[in-house]
Amino acid sequence: MNVPNEAQMSIEGMPPADVDFSAPARMVARVNSMTIKLAFPFMPQNDIRYYLNGMNIRPLEDDTAMIVATDGHRYIVIRDQHGYVENEIIVSVKKDSLKSCNAKSTLDVMSNGASMINDELGQPQFIQPGRSLIEGTFPRIENVASAIGYREGISGAINPTYLKDALLLGQHFGSIRFFTKDADSPLMFVVGGLGDLEVFGGIMKVRDSFEQLSQWFPRPSNQFDLTSDSYRGKVD
Structure with missing residues (x-):
């Protein structure tokens, strides 16, 4: 179990x-x-x-919890059907906590700013160093993530690193599906349910120097046609 000390009583950006x-x-x-x-x-x-250096947890009208994280170039939205949050908060988390995270453990946040990962028996597996609550106003993801007008598929220029991260995310669920709207709207993805978690996200598209297939590629001709009888005769 990780126990905080005085030297660790701070978080990035605050x-x-x-x-x-x-x-x-x-x-x-x-x-x-x-x-x-x-x-x-x-x-x-x-x-x-600094308010982006954490994940936003807010209550939904059906008494579930919605978790959002974004770096401004991509975002993820998670609905925890059994999650609870009293009021909207932003929580800083450390990379060291990842090794204690599993489907049976919980992130518990306290009113004094402390947070910890507890196992299914309520025993702490990781105690977050310092105060975890971040003061600030988190951007409203629903102003960006509207699903209206989307269709299944991928189009537009996508940062390959961000696309790779989305595919790695799909490994937790076994499948991932992509949806697109136009060249300017985010590429959205949805992954299959992981227990009581529902997950979707988006990747902002980038402006690139090409918008179509190369025009310099030679047009097809009958010479060396792979389907022609003359070509098949040469290789038979």
Whole structure:
């Protein structure tokens, strides 16, 4: 189990803040810890927009929890059917916590800013160093991630690194499907359910120097036609 010390009582992008672990505190959020493993690749590190250096957890009208992470170039949205969050929060998470994340453990966030990964018996497996809560206003992902007008498929110029990360994400679920709208709208993807988690995301498209297949490639001719009888006779 990892226990915080005084030298670790700070998070990237925010002033150092002490957490009094002995003071009474209540739990303000609990979500499946797999949300951390899924969201972490989409979170920037040391971004000057400090509110992006974590994942946004907010309550939905059906009393479930929605988790969002974005670096401005791509995003991921997760619905935890059994998740709970009292009010919308932004939580910083450390890479070291990933090894403790699994489908049976939870991320618990306390009102004093402490957070930890607990196993199914409620035993801490990882205690987040320092204060985990980030003050700020997280951008509304629904202003970007509208699914209206999308159809299945991939089109437009896509950053191959971001596409690779999306495909790696699909390994947790076994399948992934892509949806596209036009050259300017994000490429969206949906992955199959992982237990009680529903996941989709998007990758912003890039402006590239080419928009169609190369025009310099020679037009077809009958010479050396791979389907012609004369060509087959030469190789038979």
